[in-house]
Amino acid sequence: MEINLGKLPFDLDFHPSSPLVAAGLINGDLHLYRYVADSQPQRLLEVHAHDESCRATRFVDSGRVILTASPDCSILATDVRTGKAIARLEEAHGDAINRLVNLTETTIASGDDEGYIKVWDTRQRVCCNTFHAHEDYISDITFVPDTMQLLGTSGDGTLSVCSLQKNKIQSQSEFSEDELLSLVIMKNGRKVICGTQTGTLLLYSWGHFKDCSDRFLGHPMSIDTLLKLDEDTLISGSEDGVIRLVGILPNRIIQPLAEHSEYPIERLAFSNDRKFLGSISHDQMLKLWDLQELLDNRQGTPEDQMVEADSDEETMDMDVKPHKSSKGTRRKKLDKGKSSNTSAADFFADL
Numbered sequence: 001m002e003i004n005l006g007k008l009p010f011d012l013d014f015h016p017s018s019p020l021v022a023a024g025l026i027n028g029d030l031h032l033y034r035y036v037a038d039s040q041p042q043r044l045l046e047v048h049a050h051d052e053s054c055r056a057t058r059f060v061d062s063g064r065v066i067l068t069a070s071p072d073c074s075i076l077a078t079d080v081r082t083g084k085a086i087a088r089l090e091e092a093h094g095d096a097i098n099r100l101v102n103l104t105e106t107t108i109a110s111g112d113d114e115g116y117i118k119v120w121d122t123r124q125r126v127c128c129n130t131f132h133a134h135e136d137y138i139s140d141i142t143f144v145p146d147t148m149q150l151l152g153t154s155g156d157g158t159l160s161v162c163s164l165q166k167n168k169i170q171s172q173s174e175f176s177e178d179e180l181l182s183l184v185i186m187k188n189g190r191k192v193i194c195g196t197q198t199g200t201l202l203l204y205s206w207g208h209f210k211d212c213s214d215r216f217l218g219h220p221m222s223i224d225t226l227l228k229l230d231e232d233t234l235i236s237g238s239e240d241g242v243i244r245l246v247g248i249l250p251n252r253i254i255q256p257l258a259e260h261s262e263y264p265i266e267r268l269a270f271s272n273d274r275k276f277l278g279s280i281s282h283d284q285m286l287k288l289w290d291l292q293e294l295l296d297n298r299q300g301t302p303e304d305q306m307v308e309a310d311s312d313e314e315t316m317d318m319d320v321k322p323h324k325s326s327k328g329t330r331r332k333k334l335d336k337g338k339s340s341n342t343s344a345a346d347f348f349a350d351l
Contacts (some may be wrong), residue, residue, distance in 0.1 A: 111138025
């Protein structure tokens with residue numbers, strides 16, 4: 001299934017219990033669609049949520065509310081049923097908000113372009129925790145409920161671990177030469193996997209965050225988004241527009257699953273029942289892939305197309321030419337050029 005959003009999308013999120021998907025667009029609009037297999041998705045809402053771009057979108061309150069965040073530094077709560085604004089937190093951050101992530105039923109985390117992570121009580125509408133965890137934009141955040149810790153990645157090339165109970169930054173990695181763009185926790189909590197701008201996956205062992213334990217080269221361009229499929233396998237979305245199935249320890253590209261377009265994949269997400277994989281890219285399309293069909297149709301990959309690496313050995317660096325492209329710079333340029341009606345093809349031709 002495909003949805004032409006009409007504008008560049010920055011984020012998407014699936015409803016926690018119903019067949020609904022929301023997308024935040026570069027012009028500040030929020031779109032909500034109902035989808036059914038083998039039918040064209042139906043748009044239920046089109047709301048102008050922000051005067052600047054809508055960079056982050058999340059369902060909260062059991063799916064009754066959609067939160068959106070923007071470079072205008074505000075977070076807006078919109079009623080899913082009516083499309084009406086419920087509340088707006090002006091100046092929620094001191095700089096452009098780039099990320100929203102659900103923590104519990106009543107708390108979310110937000111990250112901005114100056115490296116701040118904040119935790120919010122969505123019912124009381126108050127900030128519970130603030131961490132100046134990084135020196136550059138927050139690219140991704142994930143929550144570990146068992147330990148009440150937040151892990152964050154940033155354009156400054158570091159991974160942070162923030163304790164909600166102690167309200168402090170517990171650990172931070174050494175600086176990497178790459179921007180860290182995405183992260184997932186795998187191997188039953190023993191490994192943290194980070195995607196980078198040069199296409200390298202960095203593997204950190206839990207509790208040993210100063211330096212990565214493994215580097216896995218295999219993606220030809222930046223790894224902008226990651227989803228955990230199971231404890232041994234993840235799905236990656238890359239700047240080359242390809243969605244890949246990737247094995248972790250042993251590290252290998254198992255199979256390209258799909259090609260969204262020739263443009264960067266901005267975000268991936270699973271539907272609540274995990275029947276669909278959603279992807280958005282700079283081609284202005286939201287695509288819903290039948291996940292089981294993707295996995296069932298994958299074929300065995302010839303050995304010469306596979307890249308394996310389990311440790312920091314020299315053989316890991318062979319036959320891979322890193323492609324350096326700053327996602328933070330790319331996103332800011334897109335924000336600035338949103339009113340010029342520049343196409344994705346024109347934009348990337350200028351990079």
